[in-house]
Amino acid sequence: MRSARGSSDRRSISIAATVSGGRTDWIFLKNWPRRMGRQTSDRHAGVCIAVAVLRWLEGFNIKIGNVVCWLALGCALFCFLVVILRYAFGIGVIWMQELYVWQHALLFILGSGPALTHDKHIRVDLITESRSDKTRAALELLGICFLLFPFIAFIALTAWPFVLTSWATGETTGQSGGLSGVYLLKGSLLIFVLLLGLQGIVGLIRNTLVLSGHSNSTARPT
Amino acid sequence: MAHYLSIFLLLAAVLVLMGGFPVAFTLGGVGILFALFGAQLGQFDLALLSGTPSRIYGIMINETLVAVPLFVLMGVILQRSRIAEDLLVTLGQMLQRFPGGLGVSVIFVGALLAASTGIVGATVVTMGLLSVPAMLRAGYDPRLVSGIVCSSGTLGQIIPPSIVLIFIADILQSANSTAQLSLGNYSATPVSVGALFMGALLPGLLLVAFYMITVIGIALFRPSACPAVPQNKKIESSMLLRAGYYLLPPILLIIAVLGSILLGFATPTEAASVGAIGAFVLAFSKQRLSVSDIFEAVKNTMFVSAMVFTILIGATVFSLVFRGLGGEELLETLLLSLPGGLVGAVVFIMALMFIMGFFLDTFEVVFLVIPIAGPTLLKLGLDPIWFGVAIGINLQTSFLTPPFGFALFYLRGAAGTLLTIRNIYAGVVPFVAIQLLVLLLVSVAPGIATWLPERVFNTAPLIANPAEEKYGPSDDGDTYSTY
Amino acid sequence: KPALSQGLREWRMVTAWPKGLPGVGTGAERLAERISAMSNGKLTVKVHAAGEIVPALQVFDAVSQGSVEMGHDASFYHLGKSKATAFFSAVPFGMSANETSAWIDHGGGQALWEELYEPFDLQPFAAGTTGTQMLGWFRHELSSIDDLQGLKMRMPGLGGAVLEKVGATVVLLPAGEIFPALQSGAIDAAEFIGPYNDIALGLHQVAKNYYSPGFQDSGTALECVVNKTQYNQLPKDLQHIVRVACQAGYVDMWGEYQNGSAAALQVMKNEHGVRLRRAPREVIEALGRATRDVLEEERANADPITVKIFDSWDASLTKQSEYTSFAEQAYLNARKLVQG
Ligand code: NA
């Protein structure tokens, strides 16, 4: 089990470090032939594109995560409000009871992709932690192709009709006075898949770079 | 033959998990690959898998599980503001004269927290956040730290109120009524949640006592593993003041959370929100919380929730495939063809649940095994309350046991780089031994589990006022009938 | 599948019930056994408890999407899909069990139900009923309308909306959590089903006042839904077997509830000291007024199909209640008079 601050990641220094963050990456991408072409081979230029795409995709998940995480606070506040209203004022508000449940649901459904970006999903790396970076990158590639992608592809395939039916009928909660956008909540399953899929692509790029000897370019966000 | 694919599924999961890919996606991915493979062989109906979004949605709208992020948020805030550390260290200093004082106070706080929630993920993570930095700073052996946190963090399953026990009671109730009906007993004593809570109380407290004794024992024989918390003279002179300042507010908060559950102001989820908001108030009042602290806290909360619930999502796919491959029928055949004898059957089923607890979520284990095994065992005369309590301790142990116990994953997630997986694996071993010892004790002396519920619930019927019995005082005859 | 070429079909039935839950669960299991037996094994149905394949409240979606062929639950679990689903299980101060079967089987209800479920590719059948339920368990006596103010009660669906109107605080709780919530006082009262099931939850251990009548569940019907595509592919004889087995299931479960609850009520009263009480007249009247308001609001905001169903149901109820009052209710009152 290894977390984001794994040793190999912290040690490495990105060649793209000077252009950190998704915004500048685009400029970087536009200018790469002029900036990089002179001193580097075509191969190196390819690496630069790969790194830029990687940074941009990763930046996207990070930004989503930075917004979604506030749902944790919202969940606590609304749940607390429900408690106060019920026990101090004898008022029960059904939509508010549902709202904090929804905030909790969205917190982990939308937070799962960003958590993968920060490598917060738990691993059993008892055996692999002592292996070389390249071995681990190869295992990681296998995992992304044969575990992560089949898993999310399958959730996407099954969630699609599930979400569509709900959208088509404009499904609401069964509780009178409850929230009406159940179809939106169900629809979040597709975003769950999307965010994990993007991070899967990031993993593909990063570990291919590591395997091809460009591990310096692949520092993870901390 | 078909059903053996489900066994291969379990074996494959063990192997692939060792590859170091995230647990959540390993469980889900291996499940999908086996489903496709099984479908090729004509052994798996892929249509079954279209139930997956419904299962995930069921996790999403489960109100009880909201307690997880709320308790985690409370833990992160208390940790970041160092209130938790102050509390534990002060407690440890007060218990200075006792060896292992800080460790004992962590177990004490863990037991309090355990009583207030039944959710392993939430308690282990909260305890990890609260106490790991404090104990390490005090010079504790990381292995002992891991053992203390994992074991006291899983206590929530067995010390009531516990969500796992609620589900066990629910299913045992049905199993018991099936068994009693087949024996011709029409009005069987119900296996209520309350009775099971009562039954689990003494074994839970016994576990707490044994944990504490273990820490004290280690302190006596290997003092370097849990050194006394250093304190300077100045602090000592104002100990009472310090205690008032550092001890009282967080203890009041914990009592407020616990009290609101036990005394009936709120459900565990609601109480968790009181805890989270209370932690904010405490931290603000000590001026130890900046906006960036809050941002880091909610981010950590999101990461932990995503980690816990993505594992649940992976596990739900995995267990659906396990069923679809005939794992359920295989279990059924196994359980129904058990070698005779109640004791042998119980030992076998306990071992089975223990192993299943490595791969499946507690609820899945409970759903899979009790409905099939329960009626048969209860018909043989097994006490349902004892059975429920034993299952509770057993699953708790499973959660603690290397290499796959979920509690170990959760602690690793919470502790980050502070603890290595080797620390955690080595550290829980003595505590797993204690669990097994208590399970053995409860088996040899079943009264530990059954005495209290019998005292509380099976007393003479409470016929109140016989005059009321007919239809009660509010019965006004046929006032609203229209004859 | 080789089995299919021999004309053998294996179906799955997901249910909203824990395995072996007396009444609803056992009724669903007998329904499956009967379909298997009546078809001489040409259609065997395997029952899955709640949570095995999908959670309790997701039965509708699972069958609708063809994950499984059949499901057994209550129509009003799906108020979120359409408010009209309420009419096919229970509406506050609505129909009793025999009135419901009169409307569905002979009063035009079935056709409307099929129309309502058409977009979901579902073929619905009434396949069970709990009979009249209880108002629920109360920690403290309910002696006047004032006791409803701020009363924290677990009551799902439209019944909850009515309670809210009279000043109570409605709490959403799954069945398994009723006990601890009632025990700790997190809630003051809770409704579940009736004596047959309630005794199993052990609610009498934590609240001693058992109130009747269950205005919210006057005769709650359970449904068996079949994936319509799958149903249409069945040969005529098997279609008929499924239909008739469901009809039999309705009466069969009703009898089980009547028999089981009658026995359980005796045990509660004589062995556990439960106080059997009836809601005071003014409470019933207040709930009745609130129900009228709630139903009027619902109808005002309803879509055309819901209005159509509402009106059919309402007309049937109006017609039937006068007859029921003149016949069955008069008889029951008469019997009570004689028995003393
Ligand atoms: Na607990």
Ligand code: NA
């Ligand atoms: Na009910």
